[in-house]
Amino acid sequence: MDLLLQLAKNGAIIGLLYGLFAYGMSLIVSTTGVLHFAHGFTLVGSAYTFWWLFQGQDVHPVLAAALTLVVAGAIGVLIELGIYRPLRRRKAGEMTFLVASLAVLTLGQNFLVLLFGTDPKPTPPSEFMSWSVSFGPLLIRTFDVLVIAASLVAFVGLYLLQTKTAVGLSFRAVGDNPQRAETLGIRLQHTYVWVFLAGSVVAGLPAILLSVQNPVTPSMGFDLLVKAVIALVIGGIGSMPGALLGGVLIGLVESLAVYKLPTHWAEFTLFAVLFLFVVVRPNGLTRSRLRSA
Amino acid sequence: MRTHDAPHAAAQPHVLDVADVVAGYGKNTVLRGVGLTVGESELVALLGHNGAGKTTLLRSIVGQVKPTAGRVLLDGADFTGRPPSATAVAGMSLVPQGHGVFPSLTIEENLTLAAATGGKRGASAATLADSKAFAFDLFGILKQRPKDRAGSLSGGQRQMLAISMALMTQPRLMLLDEPSTGLAPVLVDEVLAAVRKVNRELGTSVLVVEQDIKRVLGVADRAYVLKLGGLVFTGTPAQLEKRDWSELF
Numbered sequence: 001m002d003l004l005l006q007l008a009k010n011g012a013i014i015g016l017l018y019g020l021f022a023y024g025m026s027l028i029v030s031t032t033g034v035l036h037f038a039h040g041f042t043l044v045g046s047a048y049t050f051w052w053l054f055q056g057q058d059v060h061p062v063l064a065a066a067l068t069l070v071v072a073g074a075i076g077v078l079i080e081l082g083i084y085r086p087l088r089r090r091k092a093g094e095m096t097f098l099v100a101s102l103a104v105l106t107l108g109q110n111f112l113v114l115l116f117g118t119d120p121k122p123t124p125p126s127e128f129m130s131w132s133v134s135f136g137p138l139l140i141r142t143f144d145v146l147v148i149a150a151s152l153v154a155f156v157g158l159y160l161l162q163t164k165t166a167v168g169l170s171f172r173a174v175g176d177n178p179q180r181a182e183t184l185g186i187r188l189q190h191t192y193v194w195v196f197l198a199g200s201v202v203a204g205l206p207a208i209l210l211s212v213q214n215p216v217t218p219s220m221g222f223d224l225l226v227k228a229v230i231a232l233v234i235g236g237i238g239s240m241p242g243a244l245l246g247g248v249l250i251g252l253v254e255s256l257a258v259y260k261l262p263t264h265w266a267e268f269t270l271f272a273v274l275f276l277f278v279v280v281r282p283n284g285l286t287r288s289r290l291r292s293a
Numbered sequence: 294m295r296t297h298d299a300p301h302a303a304a305q306p307h308v309l310d311v312a313d314v315v316a317g318y319g320k321n322t323v324l325r326g327v328g329l330t331v332g333e334s335e336l337v338a339l340l341g342h343n344g345a346g347k348t349t350l351l352r353s354i355v356g357q358v359k360p361t362a363g364r365v366l367l368d369g370a371d372f373t374g375r376p377p378s379a380t381a382v383a384g385m386s387l388v389p390q391g392h393g394v395f396p397s398l399t400i401e402e403n404l405t406l407a408a409a410t411g412g413k414r415g416a417s418a419a420t421l422a423d424s425k426a427f428a429f430d431l432f433g434i435l436k437q438r439p440k441d442r443a444g445s446l447s448g449g450q451r452q453m454l455a456i457s458m459a460l461m462t463q464p465r466l467m468l469l470d471e472p473s474t475g476l477a478p479v480l481v482d483e484v485l486a487a488v489r490k491v492n493r494e495l496g497t498s499v500l501v502v503e504q505d506i507k508r509v510l511g512v513a514d515r516a517y518v519l520k521l522g523g524l525v526f527t528g529t530p531a532q533l534e535k536r537d538w539s540e541l542f
């Protein structure tokens with residue numbers, strides 16, 4: 001029973017990171033209408049950045065984390081400016097965006113292999129990270145506290161951004177109706193850059209936290225992308241509670257599957273749950289805000 | 294706001310001056326040289342049969358459609374082909390037909406977003422607060438449930454919110470595309486009366502496209518009739534009443 005509880009806690013914590021990653025992507029998708037699969041590259045690129053700074057260059061972890069967030073934002077903005085904006089100007093179809101986005105993810109991932117090889121890159125154990133405290137049967141580690149704090153800051157921050165600031169309101173307005181937004185003086189190109197910045201910086205948080213917990217690998221961007229897509233199918237695109245719920249649900253399923261099944265069944269269980277969802281609730285838990293063309 | 298000086302410094306330029314505009318979609322030319330003006334504090338109706346090109350003209354004015362020939366001047370300054378985000382900040386506020394509000398934003402948020410445009414136009418917080426009070430005075434229903442999503446409002450309430458949003462942008466010129474579409478007759482009167490009130494009390498110039506000809510002629514200072522992409526009538530409502538409508542519409 002204690003093991004089950006511990007697994008559930010670990011699953012929920014990892015799930016928060018999935019939810020964060022998924023919500024950043026969801027924000028970009030619902031505002032721009034682009035299926036931004038390259039968000040996976042933003043994650044893996046940021047994870048390697050953090051590992052390289054912290055482990056390779058001996059940069060203080062706090063500074064390394066701050067720089068990683070900057071890099072994460074820069075990756076997203078560069079993808080928007082370098083790839084999507086030219087495609088938009090040429091009035092490319094949805095499929096072209098999708099292919100371009102997947103190409104960025106694949107090429108980027110291969111580029112990281114060229115630079116760093118395929119072997120997993122662990123960050124060294126530290127005294128700070130190995131602290132823990134027991135609450136009855138529950139063991140709370142530094143990692144758990146960091147994840148909860150980061151998620152809280154990010155979700156509250158994104159909520160306030162989107163309800164209290166003109167730029168954040170413009171994300172939602174552009175997602176609803178870009179033509180109408182323009183007639184209110186909103187410049188779509190600016191809004192897109194801002195939303196890529198916001199969504200990508202948020203992807204930096206799971207990138208950093210996953211790097212300190214597990215070794216960094218070139219495929220982690222793709223793995224997280226698959227989980228984010230599942231989380232968004234379950235939770236609905238554009239919905240903050242949806243992404244959070246979807247992410248935590250995936251984390252729980254993954255973690256709890258291990259309780260009874262061999263570890264390599266985790267993925268099978270995940271897709272079984274996804275399949276069930278698609279059949280039972282094809283529109284997700286919450287109302288989707290993805291623009292219907 | 295002016296980027297070019299008017300040719301005759303003495304003559305007051307019209308708020309909106311559209312000259313010989315040719316525009317359409319791809320090879321399909323819809324407007325074949327249309328010119329019209331809207332004066333200071335004037336309320337002008339733009340009428341015409343379905344498909345005559347009324348919406349295309351409004352979209353050409355605000356820049357959603359790029360004219361292939363002709364001129365669009367706001368207060369004498371050239372805005373031909375400028376993007377809608379630029380014409381909006383310059384003072385044109387379009388209320389598009391049927392899609393004037395952002396459904397996933399609350400009433401309050403829709404107004405706040407529009408107020409940001411007013412802010413870009415140099416309006417102070419006090420001015421924006423006044424505009425909001427004016428809008429709530431026009432449409433009391435909006436004040437009651439500010440946290441409701443616009444998507445949950447009725448057609449009439451959405452139209453009222455869309456007009457209020459236009460107000461918040463502190464426009465020089467308000468362009469309304471069929472504000473009465475889908476509204477019950479009593480609401481049509483309420484909406485048109487509100488537009489008239491904005492025009493009279495705030496001095497905002499208005500160009501309004503309407504299907505409900507009788508009702509809009511009741512509030513308009515002047516009217517244009519568009520047919521097959523060309524103007525076939527210009528004059529006062531009284532003059533229009535005397536014409537044979539079968540050849541205009």
Ligand SMILES: Nc1ncnc2c1ncn2[C@@H]1O[C@H](COP(=O)(O)OP(=O)(O)OP(=O)(O)O)[C@@H](O)[C@H]1O
Pocket residue numbers: 318321323341342343344345346347348349350
């Ligand atoms: N986006 C578009 N692409 C191609 N053609 C269009 C487009 N919008 C309108 N048209 C065509 O342009 C012509 C004029 O349309 P427009 O919408 O300007 O007319 P309207 O006077 O506003 O009509 P209504 O009273 O029905 O609103 C029509 O023949 C229409 O089919």
Ligand SMILES: [Mg+2]
Pocket residue numbers: 347348349390470
């Ligand atoms: Mg029309």
